[in-house]
Amino acid sequence: MTTTATSATESAGRSAEPAEPRARFTDLIAAEWIKMWSLRSTPWAFVAGTLAIIGFNIFTAYNDYSNWPGWGAQQKADFMPNWAMLDAFTDAAVLCLMLTASAMGALTVVGEYSTGMIRTTFTAVPARSSVMAAKVVVVTAVSTALGLVGAGGSFWSTQALLGGRDTGLSLGDPGVVPAVLASASAAPVAALVGMAVGATVRASAATIGVSFALLLLVPMGISDDHHGTAVVDHLLPYSAWARLIQVAEKPVNFPWSEAGAWTVYAVWYVVCAAITIFAVRRRDQ
Numbered sequence: 001m002t003t004t005a006t007s008a009t010e011s012a013g014r015s016a017e018p019a020e021p022r023a024r025f026t027d028l029i030a031a032e033w034i035k036m037w038s039l040r041s042t043p044w045a046f047v048a049g050t051l052a053i054i055g056f057n058i059f060t061a062y063n064d065y066s067n068w069p070g071w072g073a074q075q076k077a078d079f080m081p082n083w084a085m086l087d088a089f090t091d092a093a094v095l096c097l098m099l100t101a102s103a104m105g106a107l108t109v110v111g112e113y114s115t116g117m118i119r120t121t122f123t124a125v126p127a128r129s130s131v132m133a134a135k136v137v138v139v140t141a142v143s144t145a146l147g148l149v150g151a152g153g154s155f156w157s158t159q160a161l162l163g164g165r166d167t168g169l170s171l172g173d174p175g176v177v178p179a180v181l182a183s184a185s186a187a188p189v190a191a192l193v194g195m196a197v198g199a200t201v202r203a204s205a206a207t208i209g210v211s212f213a214l215l216l217l218v219p220m221g222i223s224d225d226h227h228g229t230a231v232v233d234h235l236l237p238y239s240a241w242a243r244l245i246q247v248a249e250k251p252v253n254f255p256w257s258e259a260g261a262w263t264v265y266a267v268w269y270v271v272c273a274a275i276t277i278f279a280v281r282r283r284d285q
Contacts, residue, residue, distance in 0.1 A: 025130060025133070025134065028125065028130055028131060028133075028134035029134045029137055029138060031134070032108070032131075032134045032135050032137075032138040033138050035108075035112075036108055036138055036139070036142065039107065039111065041104075041107060042104060042107075042142070045100055045103065045104055046100075046104075046142070046145075046146055048100075049096060049097065049100035049101075049146060049150070050146065050149050050150050050153065052093075052096045052100075053093045053096050053097050053100075053150035053153075053154060054093075054150060054153045054154050054157060056090055056092040056093040056096060057087065057088060057089060057090055057093050057154040057157070057158050058154075058157050058158060058161065060086075060087050060090045060092075060158075061087040061088075061157075061158035061159075061161045061162055062161060064079070064083070064087055064162065065161055065162060065164060065165055068165045068167070079167060080167060081169060081173065081175075081247045081248050082246055082247060082248055082250060084159070084162055084167055084168065084169050085169060085175075085176065085179050085245060085246075085247045086245065087158050087162060088151075088154050088155040088158045088159060088169070088179075088180070088183075089151060089154055089155070089179075089180075089183040089245060093150070093154060093183075094183065094186055094238070094241060095216060097146070097147065097150055097183075097186055097187055097190070098186060098187075098190040098215045098216065098237075098238070099190075099212065099215075099216075100146065100187075101143045101146060101147070101186075101187040101188070101190040101191040101194070102190040102191060102193055102194030102208075102211040102212070102215060103194060103208060103211075104139065104142065104143060104146075104191055104194070105139045105143065105190070105191030105192060105193070105194035105195040105198070106194035106195065106197065106198040106204070106207045106208060106211060107194075107198075107204075108135050108138070108139055108195065108198075109132075109135065109194075109195050109198035109199050109202075109207075109276070110198040110201075110202055110203065110204045110207050111204075113198075113202045114203075114204060122280075128280040128281055129277050129278060129280065129281055131280075132199065132276050132277045132278075132279075132280055133277050135195065135276070136192070136195065136273050136276055136277060139188075139191050139192070139195060140188045140191070140192070142191075143187040143188045143190070143191035144184065144185075144187060144188045146187050147183065147184035147185060147186060147187030147188065148184045150183075150184070150187070151180050151181075151183035151184040152180065152184070154183075155169075155171075155176075155180050169247070173247065174247065174248075175246070175247035175248065176247055178244060178258065179244060179245045179246070179247050182240075182241055182244030182245060182261075182262075182265075183241065183245065185265055186237065186241050188269065189237050189265055189268050189269050189272075190211075190215055190237065192268070192269050192272035192273055192276065193211050193214055193215060193237070193268065193272050194207065194208075194211045195272065195273075195276040196271075196272035196273075196275040196276050196279075197210045197211050197214070198276075199275060199276045199279040199280060200275065200279055214236075215237060215238060216238060218236060219233060219236045219238040219239050220238075222236075224239075224252065224253060224254060225253055227254060230253065230254040231254075234254075234256050234260065234261075234264065235264060236264070237264065237265065237268050239261075239264075240261040240262070240264040240265050241261075243256060243258065243260075243261040244258060244261045244262070
């Protein structure tokens, strides 16, 4: 009787113990934030990427500043406003931005798979989609900051330099703010592409290669001279950036609107976020 009573008392005590609270989504975000910044590659990539982006643009702007006196009247007239804006964010700069952001996004996913830490993460938080959604939030925040610092710093420095020739643009000029925001927004889009590929492929080298191909190699290999290839070209993030960076219309064979380019950005972001969040639900670690 005494043993039975003691066992019953212990069972009652155990059942009376408060259950461990489930992790809140804000807790998951905090955990993913710590994990991301605990990687040595994250701060180095952020700083080195920003410096490279701004450096590429300053170099191009300085070349135009130096060569300006030797240009003819027509070349000077053609410089404003599109070429002045392109000096603020060059092809080399967007290449660097997209590669840096996509690598950062990919590493938040494939880094855990390669070390096996993803098993620990999903054991601690069985709600896999919630974990990946927290990763999406953190990566979006960090990559957006990277884009804003890179695009904002590039615009300010290059246009200050070109202002010495009275050819600099200001944020108040038509189309400039959307162009700067488009350059900054290329970073979170590229980061989400890296995450989606990483969640699907789960191998570092393959993820970087596929992301690089989607973001840069495919658009560079497709011509918009024909309707069919132009349609494909207009569906790519790089091409959307190239359209949005134009602060004045220029003649093209198959024109498309700014709204269409922003829509391409949005679709890539939403689709890649969905792949990242839901790809882990039906697959083993």
